[in-house]
Amino acid sequence: MTTIRKLLIFACFIEVFLFFNSCKKDDINPEQIKQFSIHSDNTGSDYTVWVVLPKDYNPDFTYETAYLLDAQANYLRYDKIAKITEEQSLKYNKQNVIVVGISSENDRDRDFTPSNTELGGGGSEGYSKFLEFELIPKIESDYRVDTTAKSRLIIGHSLGGLFACNLFINHSHLFHNYLMLSPSLWYDNGLLLQYESDFRAQNATINNLVFVGCGELEESIVLGAQEWDYRLSTFYPNCIHSFYKLLNRSHVESAFPNAEQGLAYYYENK
């Protein structure tokens, strides 16, 4: 093959690549994103927080909020989630939410787990207090947000999903809406499943919105997620919930598509 022909083929590949790249949707405007750092006395850690305001944010209105755990993770980053909320709000003709992304770079295993094991530090109670008494009040003082639990959504993946399940059982007054993505319900011999049984009677009347999503190829997660969905169906008649198993996806690769699916469910039903 001559050199000129090889160059022509290479140029074609570059053109095709640039064409598809140019078709990319617009990202969130950086001016919509506010970043700050907050220290928690409850956990002893510092957290970076990103607040993504709706495009048409108006301080004369109050907004609902979506709290996103692991917000720095590339597969579930705060600006990508904010992009989905923007699209879904337009699709369902409903007011967009303020996305509050919380970083978890340092103490994730401690903050999201309910007990102290080799795999986690059992600091979820401290982290819950951080949310309830430190972060949420700060967001409510700095931005025009609805202060009721009904207006709050929590999005967690993996151990973050486990933490969301913990909030559902033990702190259901904080959030009304839950996106539990690939929750690690296997943790500590299924401790959260045991908690759910123990506290079921007092939680039976709650009427939260719950979306549980997982990937087909993360079987250890599917086991717990299916069980969680079964319990919601059987023991929580007032909850509206949905279970979604994404085909041909594993743990990380299912996170973002399931977040999209969950946010669509949230906007459809809020």
Add this chain to the structure above:
Amino acid sequence: MLNRLSPTLNKVLPIIMKTNNAFMLRLFTLITTILVVSNLTIKAQDTLPSYQSKAFKSLDLNCGIGIYSPTYAPVPLTLVYQQNIKPGFSWLVFSQLGLRFKTDPYLNMRYKTINWIEGGGIGASFGKKIFNIGVHAIVGGRFYFSEYTARNSDLYNKPTVITKKLMPELGLLLNMKVGKKKIYFSSQLYASLYPFKNILENFHNFSLGIGYKF
């Protein structure tokens, strides 16, 4: 038995050996056969096709480890038959069986995973005599089976999850051979490209083993 197989030898050998002792004749025949065959074999080493020659054919057997999640991914055993079409360009038959049977204390689950790939490939290789590296695209099919069972089954309405899938397979094989004799050292890197949207977490693997030149 040797006498029945070589009646000519039976007539000639006593003349050479100047003996009619049957045991000695049999022993002499056996030793001669071994020497002749090994001599032929040694000569064959010098005439082995190089990795780039059109006559090159090989069979590689490798065992390895999953790349993304080594402690959970099935352990792969790979058999690759490769044959040159023209110098530096070859087709191959790719078979891989991955197994993992384990009781995991952290998950508190027992699980079995089987990942079986059959495919054909085509690609190019570089390196002639001692060292050769090949890149081949693999197309075929994959059978995937897994069964996960929670050990604390009392907590679960359904304590077992079974996944069974038959799906197309598309992959990329990087195959390195080192050695100029009939048996050589082989290592492989296999990247499973399908499903495309799960590419990060597909069962990519790295393996080591030996190859045999025909």
